[in-house]
Amino acid sequence: MSDFGFHLAFWSLAAMTIGGASMIVVSRNLIHAVIWLVLSMLGIAGLYLTLSAEFIAVVQVLIYVGAISVLMLFAIMLTPRAERDNSQHIKTAGPAGVVVIMVMIATMWVAIDTDWGAVREAALTEQARLIGESLIKHYILPFEIGAVLLTAALVGAIALARQDDEDAAVHAASLQAELDDDGSVDPVDVVDPPLPTDGEAST
Amino acid sequence: MIIGLEHYLVLGALLFCIGFFIALSKKNAVGVLIGVELMLNAVNLTLVAFSRFGTAEVALSTQVFVVFIIAVAAAEVAVGLALALVVYRNRQTISVDRTTLLKG
Amino acid sequence: MTDLAGIGSVLGAWYDFRDLNNLQRLITEWIADWGPDWLASIITGVLGALGILGVIGPTLLILIWVERKVIARFQQRYGPNRVGPKGLLQPVADAVKLILKEQLAPRAADKLIFFLPPVLVFIPGILIWGVLPFGPRMSVADLNVGVLFLLAVSGTAVLVLFMAGWASNNKYALFGAMRAVAMSISYEVPMVLALLTLVVFSGTMSINGIVQWQQQEDVIFILLFPLSAIAFFFAASAELNRTPADISEAESEIVAGYHTEYSGMRFGLFYAVELGNTLVVSAFIATFFLGGWWLWGLDQWVPSWVILLAKTGAVYFLLIWTRGTLPRLRVDQLMGFCWKALVPATLLFVVVAFVERTLLISEGWDTTVALPIMAVFNIALSLGAVMLFARVARPAPLRRPARIRMAGSDIGGLNAAREVAARREEPQLQVGGD
Structure with a gap:
């Protein structure tokens, strides 16, 4: 798991996933948000492949890209355009940010600090x-x-x-x-x- | 540098937090649902990472768990979107801060 | 899976064209001598994709001509016959015209999403070729979840059509996109169930594994599960938006559906992918139900990919035939046919496959005796199901709709004309010859 091809795959897929997810926060249009969600889901499917979990990866594409995103787009289409606004809640965005940063620090600390034990080589x-x-x-x-x-x-x-x-x-x-x-x-x-x-x- | 379990866990944590922020801060009900989906996916990513790097008996059960989570997420989206539609039909809005009938 | 090293690669040298996999293995070994192994997989992958594109691209140009000629014969016309001998260069002329045409974009279009679909629609269109087995070891990627991969990739195409229709900001494009999405979601269900029958019965999700099962048991799946094959054929041709089911681009109702606003080569790309998908769907029907690259021992003498291409051509002709013969169906007819006919039929055969698989495995029935009996039983059951459907679930005879939905009760038509005339207190409008 140390060769260059694997590194390339992991970092580009991670950038795709996180980038897509961040664009959901930024984008004001709900349809754009769903399309960024699809990008993020495809990145996650690719990450499953790097973890050699093909079945889960294919199911991810089948369910999230093929079904759930289409369902969301359908639901959005059934509401008029004024309701396709994806902007933030001004009042709660600040406190939400604080809570999220605290959760992030806690989860990161647990993820990095814990000794997770044996690493298995065979998938x-x-x-x-x-x-x-x-x-x-x-x-x-x-x-x-x-x-x-x-x-x-x-x-x-x-x-x-x-x-x-x-x-x-x-x-x-x-x-x-x-x-x-x-x-x-x-x-x-x-x-x-x-x-x-x-x-x-x-x- | 070897890419190991920690990389995937940090990635999952980051994704979870982005999803959490979206779910907390978006006005639109569908936007909130998108955030929840991202959180579920972050959890799935973490579980699959444990399946790859954990012990042999963990490997299978985590993947089965992921399959269950995906099934439940699909059900949740279907019902959630139907609820959003009904709310829109009755209140002419799907903004979560304007559906305040119980606020008194 | 059995060891197939000896079949189809008698010489094992790169010039043995009965199995192009030899060439790929040679390149892999050559790169492995001096480079890292990820480079080998990338290079062979790119070569495989380029090979597929290089074969498919020119084939499509010929297929356009073939399709137009054949449909013309069905409709007692001549078809293209001006450009080149027998009109053979007509597709080239069309392609040049499409490339030279101006690319228009509506002013109110969502710019980014409007430009993406013609490009994105290529990705599933090419990825899907990757799992098609051209021979015992000749597929770009022989995944052990190949059937699921096929369904997942073909499912993503829906999203692209939706993006195209929505970003155009055009009423008709949106109608087309919604129809396309609704129809392909519905028809995905019988498609999945028909494939599930095969997966249950052969006990593998690898596409090559399904072909090898047919080879081992000396039987093709259309004999064992004829109704599933027919359902898959209908569902696949509906997913392709071809004429019996082309409500998403019905030109007499909604201009051109989701690609109304796409001009020039952007439309050309949609058209090319649609044609390529037709070809790949016929290849997959041939693979799943007609035995793929295998034909009762002929694959020992003829290159396996030639057998597959011959079967693909036969299925492709059948697709052209349905297109040239059947008129376009209405939306409700299509949906009703999917949910009331195809889904129950395929579901029935999933259960039948479960039972028969259990008989073969748990009860240990001899396959050489049991399979012909099962084939006869299944064909009889299929005929019975079709006759039952024809008798019981026959579509209701046409009657006037209970309520006119799109307009008020007296808008349009003779009554309205008479009423307007009466209201204006003018002489009664005389309509008709009485």
Whole structure:
């Protein structure tokens, strides 16, 4: 683990991960923030590869880049543009910074100061098979609970996000009220304004 | 210099702190969710590092744990985003400091 | 995995083109003499990528011509026939035109994200070739999680399409992007389930391992799991945004979908990657379900990659055929077909694969006897499932929508014209010939 190629991989991937994460803090646009998150996740997947954990790395790309980020973008698209602001909370940013710096000092100190013991040279091979076997033998109960949790999350998300026809009518009315307020239409938000009814048209 | 366990642990700690700061300071609910995801990923990175550098019996169980964390994170994001949508629908905002119905 | 040192590399010398892996091994050994081993892996990796690009690039130019000609024949037209002999140089002329065209960017576009997608879309498009086995030892990277890698890489392409559609700041581009994302997320489910069937039955996630399993058992997977193969074919062609399922760039509805605002070579890059993905998907269908580089012993005489390319060509023709024959489906039809037909069918065969695998392994059934029986049973089950679907879950006959969603009840049409006319107290508008 000391040759030049490994060093190059580790430092560039670490820079990618931390850089992407820092850009989330800075960027004001929520969509940009999600794209920086994707960059950071890809960096972490690469770091898993340097730790020779291929299975976890591929799962990371599959779940985070392919699914979770797309889900976030979808959720952002369903809210109007005014809600895509990713700025900081002015009042809490200061105290949050102090707390975070204290946590950082503590975790770094633990990470560097502790003697972590033996360093193993050989990596785990055939991880997919091993993980699969231990999931259905040793960890069968957590596995089942995880399955139930995912099902519950699926049902819960659908139940929450479902829009009844009445709600839809109220929603459309409120959007119409917003449009009346400022008179401007966001070109990206594809919201068809309710067309005038017959009564209005005749007056 | 040999890249060892400490490098990954420091990286994980740094990432965790950035995620923590985002989760604490962002106004937008989706922004907060992004911070939480970063924190979970930092923990995953630390666990995989322990899997690579730890003893043989730790190696497998940490990776299984990471798989569970990823599954739970996926469930959390799905429900969290659905909640954000519902909050938006009822309050016309997903800013966490303007959803203060219980403040009295 | 078995030792395959003897197969496909009889001479083992670099000029033995039955196995190009010999050349790669020679380069690796030569570099290992004087350089560090990371250099060897980087150089062979770059050479492999360049080799793939060098073969795929010119092939794409020919394939454009082939596709246009074949579709023209399906539609009783001539197709391109002006530039060069039999129109062979038409793709070159198109490429020159695309390169010379002006690159426009909408003023309100999100500049950075607008410029990235045509470049980023190449990354999954090329990475995916890396795990395709051209021979027993001929793949750039034979990962033992190859199937998952394939799914992960093809999943990232969705994000790029979304970026393209969103950054254009155009209503139609956004529509196209949302449709593309919704469709590829849905169709990923039957794709994963169809591959899961193979993974369960062959007991390996390595793509080369799946081909070697078919070789050892002397059977191709389309005979064992025909419905999974058909589902994978449909799901893959939907992911490719080709005509039966090209709602994300339906030109009669939303201009050109996510690449509406991309002009010149930027559009050309999207187009090239789409075509390259079509080719790689047919190669993967050939690998997973038709035995890949193996063909009942013929691979001893013919280079394995020639066999794979022949099978790929056959699948590619089938893709052109569906494109030339079927009309474009509506969004709800596509989604309904995915969730109501493909997902249950593939899920059924995942269960069947579990049961049959258990019979083979735990009960110790003889594969030479059991596999033909299972094949017959599975084909019968597939036919039964298709007939059941045709009878029970037949799409409802077309009827008028219960509520017109996009417009008020009397906007447009004859009634509206009559009402407007009546309201203005003008003479009744006479429409029609009565």
